[in-house]
Amino acid sequence: MFDYIWLIPVFPLIGVLVNGILGRRLEETNKSSIHWIACSAVGLAFVLTVVTFFQLLALPGPERLVEYVWFEWIRAGDFSVSIAYQIDPLSMVMCLFVTGVGFLIHIYSIGYMLHSEGRYYRYFTYLNLFMFSMINLVLANNFLLMFLGWEGVGMCSYLLIGFWFSNLDNAKAGKKAFITNRVGDFAFLIALFLLMISLGEHGVWSLRFTQVFEHAHLMPQGVVTAVCLLFFIGCTAKSAQIPLYVWLPDAMAGPTPVSALIHAATMVTSGIYFIARSNVLYSMSPLSLQVVAVIGALTAFMAATIALTQNDIKRVLAYSTVSQLGYMFLGLGVGAFSAGIFHVVTHSFFKALLFLCAGSVMHALANEQDMRFMGGLRKKIPVTYITMLLGTLAIAGFPGLSGFFSKDEILWYTFANGHPVLWLIGVITAGMTAFYMFRLIFMTFFNECRASQDVQKHIHESPKSMTVPMTVLAVLSIIGGAIGVPAALGGSNRIEHFLEPVMHHVGGHGHHSVSTEYLLMIISVVIVFIGIGLAYTMYVRKRELPHELATKFQWLYTAMLNKWYVDEIYSLLIVRPLHALSVFLWKGFDVRVIDGAVNGVAHAVGWCGSRLRIIQSGYVQAYAISFLFGAALLVMYSVFALV
Amino acid sequence: MEYQSVFLGLGLALFLIGTAGALVRRTAIVVFLSIEIMLGGVNLVFLTFARSTQSADGAFMVMCIMAVAAVEAAVGLAIFFRMYQKTGSIDVERFNLLKW
Numbered sequence A: 001m002f003d004y005i006w007l008i009p010v011f012p013l014i015g016v017l018v019n020g021i022l023g024r025r026l027e028e029t030n031k032s033s034i035h036w037i038a039c040s041a042v043g044l045a046f047v048l049t050v051v052t053f054f055q056l057l058a059l060p061g062p063e064r065l066v067e068y069v070w071f072e073w074i075r076a077g078d079f080s081v082s083i084a085y086q087i088d089p090l091s092m093v094m095c096l097f098v099t100g101v102g103f104l105i106h107i108y109s110i111g112y113m114l115h116s117e118g119r120y121y122r123y124f125t126y127l128n129l130f131m132f133s134m135i136n137l138v139l140a141n142n143f144l145l146m147f148l149g150w151e152g153v154g155m156c157s158y159l160l161i162g163f164w165f166s167n168l169d170n171a172k173a174g175k176k177a178f179i180t181n182r183v184g185d186f187a188f189l190i191a192l193f194l195l196m197i198s199l200g201e202h203g204v205w206s207l208r209f210t211q212v213f214e215h216a217h218l219m220p221q222g223v224v225t226a227v228c229l230l231f232f233i234g235c236t237a238k239s240a241q242i243p244l245y246v247w248l249p250d251a252m253a254g255p256t257p258v259s260a261l262i263h264a265a266t267m268v269t270s271g272i273y274f275i276a277r278s279n280v281l282y283s284m285s286p287l288s289l290q291v292v293a294v295i296g297a298l299t300a301f302m303a304a305t306i307a308l309t310q311n312d313i314k315r316v317l318a319y320s321t322v323s324q325l326g327y328m329f330l331g332l333g334v335g336a337f338s339a340g341i342f343h344v345v346t347h348s349f350f351k352a353l354l355f356l357c358a359g360s361v362m363h364a365l366a367n368e369q370d371m372r373f374m375g376g377l378r379k380k381i382p383v384t385y386i387t388m389l390l391g392t393l394a395i396a397g398f399p400g401l402s403g404f405f406s407k408d409e410i411l412w413y414t415f416a417n418g419h420p421v422l423w424l425i426g427v428i429t430a431g432m433t434a435f436y437m438f439r440l441i442f443m444t445f446f447n448e449c450r451a452s453q454d455v456q457k458h459i460h461e462s463p464k465s466m467t468v469p470m471t472v473l474a475v476l477s478i479i480g481g482a483i484g485v486p487a488a489l490g491g492s493n494r495i496e497h498f499l500e501p502v503m504h505h506v507g508g509h510g511h512h513s514v515s516t517e518y519l520l521m522i523i524s525v526v527i528v529f530i531g532i533g534l535a536y537t538m539y540v541r542k543r544e545l546p547h548e549l550a551t552k553f554q555w556l557y558t559a560m561l562n563k564w565y566v567d568e569i570y571s572l573l574i575v576r577p578l579h580a581l582s583v584f585l586w587k588g589f590d591v592r593v594i595d596g597a598v599n600g601v602a603h604a605v606g607w608c609g610s611r612l613r614i615i616q617s618g619y620v621q622a623y624a625i626s627f628l629f630g631a632a633l634l635v636m637y638s639v640f641a642l643v
Numbered sequence B: 001m002e003y004q005s006v007f008l009g010l011g012l013a014l015f016l017i018g019t020a021g022a023l024v025r026r027t028a029i030v031v032f033l034s035i036e037i038m039l040g041g042v043n044l045v046f047l048t049f050a051r052s053t054q055s056a057d058g059a060f061m062v063m064c065i066m067a068v069a070a071v072e073a074a075v076g077l078a079i080f081f082r083m084y085q086k087t088g089s090i091d092v093e094r095f096n097l098l099k100w
Helices: A007-029 A031-058 A089-113 A120-139 A143-161 A168-200 A209-218 A221-238 A247-253 A256-265 A267-277 A279-284 A286-307 A313-333 A337-364 A382-396 A402-416 A420-445 A453-457 A464-484 A494-499 A514-541 A545-552 A554-561 A563-615 A620-642 B002-024 B028-053 B057-087
Strands: A066-076 A079-087
Touching: A007 A031, A007 A120, A031 A089, A031 A120, A066 A143, A079 A089, A079 A120, A079 A143, A089 A120, A089 A256, A089 A267, A089 A337, A089 A464, A089 A494, A120 A143, A120 A256, A120 A267, A143 A168, A143 A221, A143 A247, A143 A256, A143 A267, A168 A209, A168 A221, A168 A247, A209 A279, A221 A267, A221 A279, A221 A286, A247 A256, A247 A313, A256 A267, A256 A313, A256 A337, A267 A279, A267 A313, A267 A337, A279 A286, A286 A313, A286 A420, A286 A563, A313 A337, A313 A402, A313 A420, A337 A382, A337 A402, A337 A464, A337 A494, A382 A402, A382 A420, A382 A464, A382 A514, A402 A420, A402 A464, A402 A514, A420 A514, A464 A494, A514 A545, A545 A554, A554 A563, A620 B002, B002 B028, B028 B057
Parallel strands: none
Antiparallel strands: A066 A079
């Protein structure tokens, strides 16, 4: 029934091969065929995912777990890993929005990248390669294949951040993302080995999810906690959490569709997917869940404070992504795994939308990213304005839109499972989110236009290939919440029921009344409206206010504007010492010891040669004499040896 | 048998004469001739032992040596010819470029 499932990752792979091998020639002869190939590859994967999804829905609840083994990958003794895919509610939810949003962004990229510098075929090859890796990541039925996808998306992220590598800053941003991710991947690998060995001790030589989770109880508590925490370090790098979030804001150096697809909607959520997938392990270790929740809440809060003061439109969105990812981890940490995944899905809709709109704004303004030189675009690019406003309302948590349901679900579980402090942080963050997102809207679309005269003349709405995906995503941002309307609001929370077979529940949430839920909901809505109102006052009504506040709280404003100096602190504590050590190893060890040894040997041989060359006179007869003496010696030796 | 020591002595004498000539003389052709004399001495020794042991091995070896010597003569003379064309002399003392 699910025998064709291997085709889902293979379609993008075919796109990679065709565009990667023939792309250069196609670009010169028939440029549009490149995006036809790339988009149809992802489109087919999406269609197939939808078909698979409905087939899975047709099965009764408990049977919704199908594993398809394609072929065996590694065998070493009892240990074996296969290239195999797992179809269950969680992987289907992930795969649906990954391929769906991915498809929309592929289409958007046509309009955005067609006349941009850089190789067109290379862009689509990387994008398809990313889709291939990401599908492997979410569909894998074992940790190792998932890790393969995990590394694959990291590599594509690096390649695409540095897509315009002729600018050194972009190349550096790519490098930073890659190296930061290596730190996390290292911890991830250690966790993987630890898991493999500690299960192997009990005879379970397998990394299949079902096997591992079935036998997880065999591992001692301490090992489970260690494994979970190490995996979580990997997740903090991939999903941009404290302390390894620093790469994500810099990753905005890449093309905007890439920021939308990789650094907002899909790749950065793989950490959340991973923890939700491993919820059995995390449920066994309350400590690690606590850590996840606290880190998530802190990241959400801190990133939101930074987003308040940024002027670069993409940076605001980047910090908002970090902050929203923090929410998701908060949800996971308090045991509401389904709520976390729900927020992943809705977030992918509205954040992808916001990035695409930002790209459209930049497209209109000759790649201007600084919001101080925008403004008044409401009338000039109406489609972008309306879709972006909808996305902003969704992320701010306007009642009835998708972000409202998923965010409140997380906050409700945080409160209900007994973390009032984290709930408070979450609610304040929600207010800040509303504030900075509307600050972005007001600075970009309201008031007078502050762009230069040249730029103003060319302001135009983006082509259809860009506005259509934006419209689709805007619709999804509005209605996306319908899959998870909580019971208190008359819904049935379909996504939670759908995910139930995969999720291990931690702590009950029945001991709080519905009225508490209403109250919390009202509180967060009120705070959101305060945030919006504040933004309106500060950026439309009394526009001298932000400046006054900035001068009044000078140190606070500078600290926020400079991202709490985290990059500088990291540079001082980690990068500089490592750099100094490297310089020492280079100049002290490599140059002196290793090069010295190599050159020393060469010098010694050379000196011997210069002495020995005296013998080489070049006279034939001199050689003949030495030859004669040598022969005479050999003869004498053999004669005496025989005697 | 008596004739053996005579022939062996003659072979040794030819070899030593050849060696001395090859080492001392300067004209390349004479050096070359001296080497031929050395080969002659060696051939004589080979044949003597072949005769005394009633084996064809030595005679066979001699045939080989003579064939090689003939080829050598052809190649050697060609080299001397070129040497003379290039420098106007075939004095071996002047060809000392075979060094670093």
